[in-house]
Amino acid sequence: MHPALSVILFTTASGAGYGMLFWLGTFSITNTLPSDRFFAPVSLALALAAISGGLISSTFHLGHPERAWRAISQWRSSWLSREGLVALATYVPAGLFGIGLVVFHRSDGFWAACGGLAAVGAFSSVVCTAYIYRSLKPVQRWANAWVVPNYLALAAMTGGLWLTALAATFGIGRPAIGWLAVILVLPAAVLKLGYWRYIDRTTSTSTAETATGLGSIGAVTMLDPPHTSDNYLLKEMGFRVARRHASRLRRISFVTAFVLPVLLIVGGLYVGGTSLIILSLIAAPLSTFGVLIERWLFFAEAKHTVMLYYGAARA
């Protein structure tokens, strides 16, 4: 599938933002939010900026961005619509949570409940994003049980790493946030490896034979394509990434998204002080960069059944 930059930016940025929002809300309802004057408001502002930037970026690939508001109408059947609706609804508790933090300097009682609701909204938004892909049966590499946990784990991880960097920057003497981030990397890395292993070892049940229905005669190969140059289908669904590049990109992604951030945060926690600030401020963007590559691969490595009509033996 064609890796559209706007969608890659959207899912990565809003994923990190929703991860941050989820943990801030969770801290507030469990009464573990650091009482620092700046940490929570600045973190929340950054989270909402990442979410909003991502959502706006996602409209750039639309043919008619000015009609984007219509997209919240079909929530009964469409995961894309649900995502838009949940994302917009999440702004309400997240905004109230922010008002409590900035105006009243409180994150307890009603304001904590708003934080909790914002966390639920953040979680649900990421689930909806993942289900857009999970529900597409023609793309076997998306329509599998690995996709939703992957999106959730990567969002939770990048959100946790950014909160670690912010907590260190504002001098919150709370290593627990750093350790939380380190622990969050583990499921994310395992799920990503699991996903890659899965897509490498399975192929679609659909074949050129089932797509044409000519399997009873014999193996089906394309003799003549219907057109001589690439059409929309080949440009959008026919994107291919060389196996050699893909495996190299997977290694780069794995090291930058998971391995280096863990080493940096653990090192920073061990040494403490200014090194934690510097190392965590390197770890968070580095991991986000790794997730960007991962997201590019998520699209580039996905194969669509329509290519079965254009000479692919498997999708």
Place this chain on the structure above:
Amino acid sequence: MTDLPTNSAAKKLGLVIDLDTCVGCHACAVHCKEWNSGGVAAPLTDIAPYDADPDGVWFNRVHSYEAGRGAAGRTVHFPRSCHHCETPACVTVCPTGASYKRAEDGIVLVNEDLCIGCKLCSWACPYGAREYDYDSGVMKKCTMCIDRIYNDAFAVEDRVPACVATCPVGARHFGDLGDPDSDVSKLVEARGGYAPMPELDYKPVNRYLPPRPRPAQATDTALVPAEPDTPGILGWIDRMLSR
């Protein structure tokens, strides 16, 4: 609304395409392009049509395949267009309600005034039936020629989709596949018509009629080389030409 109609008793208008008869002339695709360039889904934008790399929206594409190998192999021409599925995910994934399936005849259409051009419907279609119009920023697809089949200005026999009207070998048939007594349903029954990729459970309405089994004598009457030493004048010519 992107909810699917629930009235299973309604008409299911669809195409029946005979792969045994189709000669792969692309006339159906060309007439489709011609008619719909002025129809409800117009324009079917072409980008750089006279350049080396032309691109453009077509609702119907004719592929040619080789099925099987050697003497058992067959060349099969395969027109591919919207199947107007009974459970079309292209409709249910649409976030705006632009894609819809008509309750009265099952035709799947796009309301271009509501389409935001997110392209998700084209991802959801396993058959590649939808093509995005880069120029107008909306998704386009086969309309089953609703502006022909319900057109009172046409003679009754002309109220068929353009692809059916134009097929020079009569390989395309149009009718109500929800009615078991219709001509198309009987044809599907008689010829073992099938839907592609049944494993994905989109329940296409259209049917393909498979190529008929090849007659046994076709493979038995292989060309036999002429006798090397034919007597008379013909033999003399053969020997002269063989030098």
